[in-house]
Amino acid sequence: MAKIDDLAELLVEEISDFKVQLQRMEELSVQLQLIKIKPDITTIQSAISAPLKEQELILKNQNKELGKITKKLTKSNHYPNWLLILFSTILISCFLFIGISIFQLKQVEESNQAFYKKGQKEVIDHFNKFIENNPEAKEMYQKWETNLK
Secondary structure (H helix, E strand, C coil), rough: CCHHHHHHHHHHHHHHHHHHHHHHHHHHHHHHHHHHHHCHHHHHHHHHHHHHHHHHHHHHHHHHHHHHHHHHHHHCCCCCCCHHHHHHHHHHHHHHHHHHHHHHHHHHHHHHHHHHHHHHHHHHHHHHHHHHHHHHHHHHHHHHHHCCC
């Protein structure tokens, strides 16, 4: 029985120690709940801020370069002034040349018509004089004309 008594005593001692430890833990738990913990993020911020600043600087440089490229591209779409003046001068010259050519062709056509009418009148007059001067030709012409009808 001595063993059971020793075991019971040991068990009682352990239980009382456990109760003491449990009370201490409850006290510490209450104290921990009262303590507010603020995390110190200064080292994290310093570790992150340096690469962020570098990245912002790189981004600004890239935006500047992109702006320069955009300006150059928009300027490259414009034609030089001398080329526009040359093209417009050539175009106006072509229109003037075509207009003058058409005008001259009309003048040539009108003069050809006038010469044709003049030549036709001269031929008819010459034929009529020939017929009047040659009575034999006049008779042959009249026979030929009646055969046609």
